[in-house]
Amino acid sequence: MIKVGINGYGTIGKRVADAVAKQPDMEVVGVVKTRPTHEARHAIKNEYALYANNMENVQTFINEGFEISGTLDDLLDKCDVIVDCTPGKIGAMNRPLYESKGVKAIFQGGEKSGTGDVSFNAQGNYATCLGKDYVRVVSCNTTGLCRTIGAVEKKYGVKKARVTLIRRGPDPGNSKKGPVNAIVPNPVTVPSHHGPDVNTIFPDMDIMTSAVIVPTTLMHLHTVIVEMNNPATTAEIKQLFKSTPRIILVKASEGITSTAEIMEHARDLGRKRGDLNEIAVWDESINVIGNELFYIQAIHQESDVVPENIDCIRAMFELTKDADESIAMTDRAMDL
Template identity: 70%
Template sequence: MKIRVAINGYGTIGKRVADAVTLQNDMVVSGVVKTRPTIEAKFAIANNYPLYVTDESKIPAFETVGIQIKGTLTDLLKDSDIVVDCSPGKFGETNKSIYAKHGIKAIFQGGEKEEVAEMSFNAQTNFRNCIGKTYVRVVSCNTTALCRSLGEIERKYQIKKARVVLIRRGPDPGNSKKGPVNAIVPNPATVPSHHGPDVNSIFPNLKIVTSAVIVPTTLMHMHSVMVELQNEAATNDVKKLFEKAPRIIIVKAKEGIESTAEIMEYARDSGRKRSDLNEIAIWDESINVLGNELFYMQAVHQESDVIPENIDAIRAMTGIC
């Protein structure tokens, strides 16, 4: 019996989760939910995903443009085993009451507050602790990336403290309504930023301080990471650690991958759908140990690095692990 996965929200994350679920042999997309009859709604139907709306008041807008609706969110939840909430940030708490009413397990995304779920989730760190949970939050793209690389370091060398500067993209590539266009924006202007506490939702004892700026690019985020280690490490050993780590790849400037643009080209040339890069890309040349301090730079494809985490969260919560 395949796990029936409902996806509430079919945008940047939702459509990718749907495609990822379809690739699994023990899961099936029971339906996806849209609020407006956009082109993504038409793509959902083209991909044979049953299309639902949040409530009956939304149906006429879809029928007017000839889009066939299967039913409402309530109907979908009745025919599903778990729901992945991919609605815009801050809607998760409201949706949670709907999920609770139907007694269905739910996965929330990193845009929601930590308190929305029983646990925050990172596959390489706390998969086992999330087995059988009812509500889980997959942490944000940036937090996922930091937990992957810092988690490897913590388990091997133990971290005394970490300092991270996040250079964040502006909007996603498909978003024309946000900036900045010609500015570098502290986001937030206060230090530390919220990213460190979010990492602490996975690693509660890690001493980490983060700051962040937004720059005029849409492709990827980048992190400049500085770590003070408890135990002795060598540069080549850290490189080998990252090379063996799941969901991390090493890229090399000397091979022509000198920027996030080349990383996206790498994803395209690799035949990745939508040019997605689920892995975190760490520049080989940036990895350096000086005394007890480790430095490295990593790039984060904000549209796709959390997708395998959502699949793993489904497995943990439903017990098909």
């Protein structure tokens, strides 16, 4: 059993903890939180050993009546790998500590690509990450692009991909960020960083991305154009997506006309927090014209990377060298 610590028990960290706890070959040895928030209460309720990031905050937790198991430093002594789910850019600052302790670490997509020695997407480059010590799981958007465009690349070859990302403002549990009533090019320059980030998984892919942020919290949405090397029909692409793990097709004809209905569908699935770990592609949007494939997909930014973190652990410890086997194991345990 691989002993996993989680540094940062927020949007991603709490989900990774739950996903690790469900796997047969790894366990959660503790989670780190900086402040005694409502999320820290949930960690205790979920019976995860709770650690503070430093001694000063240990006292803060004790003052608030939390049972606390020690500091991040103590947790690092107990785990084989730490999954760093701290806010963006903090992971890079933490890496020297992990190195000094000789603990493997996973970083999230909010970190620059150099923070890990390599970036990870299970269906894209599992084999590249076998045995690696410091790996970065790419962001939610990049994960979504890698899953669908990667599937097309594998079967038909991608000549080039052109994507517009329409990004949610904040996550649903965050009431502080905007925009309230505007569309924000973010970045205002083209290409956005997402294309180059896909290149950390598919180095030779010709992909360009533009991105804007809009006033919604539920999901990101991508309009995708892929020029394929080899011919495929619309029906063949639908079949490809249907048969690829972690991609689902949704239908406007069944009432799923927006990201809101996708999330309602996810809630009806009964998964914890109403998560949708799969990428949702609108069936009706898939259209092949000549060598160009068009489609529209939605990304649940809070949860799509969670199974990736699990597979990443398996690759780093070479629990299996077969990506498909890891993916199947993860998805079975998470009931995807």
